[in-house]
């Protein structure tokens with residue numbers, strides 16, 4: 001379980017205070033206007049942002065003393081996930097060992113992960129020889145391979161067309177379920193939340209304006225959600 005408890009963050013003159021609980025193994029979508037603080041929440045969980053008061057717990061463990069690399073978290077961004085000078089397999093292998101010194105068994109894991117995202121035929125290609133969707137699948141393979149209990153997705157499929165985005169959402173949900181991972185995903189598409197998320201939270205002006213199970217969330221909109229949805 002992820003528990004964010006009265007987390008306070010100040011960035012210049014912008015401030016945010018957030019509390020949010022995400023059940024272990026579930027999928028939470030963060031929606032909301034630009035600049036509301038969605039990415040800031042993910043960055044705080046990943047340890048990229050120092051925070052003031054408040055706490056973040058993952059499976060009961062306080063994240064405060066842990067450096068980003070030691071947190072039980074993998075993060076996937078909209079782009080810039082892959083190194084252009086490395087092959088797809090090498091990029092995925094970074095998830096196991098940043099020095100790329102892998103034994104035979106570990107390389108097998110890399111190829112198994114590529115298999116899971118249906119990229120096994122492209123292991124030796126450079127990222128530039130992949131489509132946008134294939135690149136995101138390679139990034140996803142690396143995130144899965146790291147076997148961290150929490151997967152943070154920051155608009156990972158925003159650049160993809162609607163059909164491909166839907167496919168990627170299904171893929172990420174299926175793989176996370178199989179691997180028992182908890183997901184928090186930032187999206188600008190409420191339909192993505194409806195489709196894939198167990199729980200949705202509306203982030204607005206540095207606070208959670210509405211949160212609940214996705215099936216009832218959109219059926220019972222607050223004024224804030226009505227305004228966001230237009």
Ligand SMILES: Nc1ncnc2c1ncn2[C@@H]1O[C@H](COP(=O)(O)OP(=O)(O)OP(=O)(O)O)[C@@H](O)[C@H]1O
Nearest residue numbers: 011012014032033034035036037038039040041203
């Ligand atoms: N390093 C920083 N220094 C100062 N202010 C920042 C910094 N990073 C973000 N902010 C501000 O914090 C606020 C929240 O930003 P954040 O990126 O979390 O929003 P968001 O909801 O993810 O927006 P978007 O949907 O546009 O990506 C914004 O007002 C932004 O300008």
